[in-house]
Amino acid sequence: MQITANNPELTSWVEVPPGSDFPIQNLPFGIFKTRYLSAVAGVAIGNYVLDLVYLHENGFLDGLGLPAGIFNQKYLNNFIALGRKPARAVRNRIAELLSVGVDDLQRNVAAREIALIPMSEVQMQMPVFIPNYTDFYSSEEHATNVGSMFRDPKNALLPNWKHLPVGYHGRASSIVASGTNIHRPKGQIKLQESEFPVYCPSLKLDFELELAFITCKENSLGTHITTNEAEDYIFGFVLFNDWSARDIQQWEYVPLGPFLGKNFGSTLSPWVVTLDALEPFRVKGPEQFPHVLPYLAVEGNKNFDVNLEVLIQPDKGEATTVCRSNAKYLYWNVNQQLAHHTTNGCNIQVGDLYASGTISGPSPGSFGSLLELNWNGQRPLQLANGEHRKFLEDGDTVIIKGYAEKAGVRIGFGSCVGKILPAL
């Protein structure tokens, strides 16, 4: 029987609760630890993690040509470097093993008990080692909002914005796994009322709602990747919170761009949702006008209909949803981002992370940062516990969630969580 994981008809003998992010059609890859296991690779199904090391060592993945020990590693880099085709074969084999009517694993009680670990018993780790991190600025609504606030609403977009996907090189070393606390950064801030800057904890700490992709293949220095080739290089996607200290950022960024207002921490969701799993959720992106240069031209649907939301949970009190957006709004798609990134011959590496930039939608409730949601402090948000927020306070936890949904199939990302602790 040839089973493809994307088949919406498939059901699993592993219980998948309604509304779960991880049905059999998803099968995202991640790295997990337990009390008994050091970091190894796994796949999410319902409320369980499937241990890929156990499956591989016990013959359940035979015939796929996988190198020995490929899952017994603290990062997915060597696995994803095999390429999208081998990863697709693994995902399809897992879908087969987990399918109703396929007995190999289901009827092998001893194997099943070891291979399926309740999510409540695992600690998710960084899924990949990230050699390089790039942050784009691909949401027209976000760029327009920021341009309107800080420059001129009539000329909110700078002249280059519709001709190229603007981006900058971020810092990879401070990207952390979901659940890692973030200390409020200190830095140089220029208060409006004073002539000279001060050094103090940021007063304008913000989140940025982003989706990021991870590359699984490299190009050699001097060569470029076309928009048509780009998808061979893209393994999958994660949710990304690009924490930002707006006051540090505003004072430092001229003329070279983002630096210490950004590199104190960024948070990644732990499950890498494959590009394959998102195939059914492709949609057309916004019309691009003026027409892009030929090296940025794409054919077909290159955007993804992924619902995104951000919640803020204060130290005392329940979480409040403060933003609902969607990745489909992005003006520049991932094919264009990767083609543009390498058009000068820049070499990309396995495990590199490319974030979309803040994903804002057209309506005020869909803005992907506090800066926009409260319009630079002019309209503080009210939380469910009655408190107001202009920017994040110590003790606030920011939770980003994301999922695509169609025909009863929900491909979720889990959540990307980080709590703000006082400055050190």
Ligand code: MN
């Ligand atoms: Mn960003």
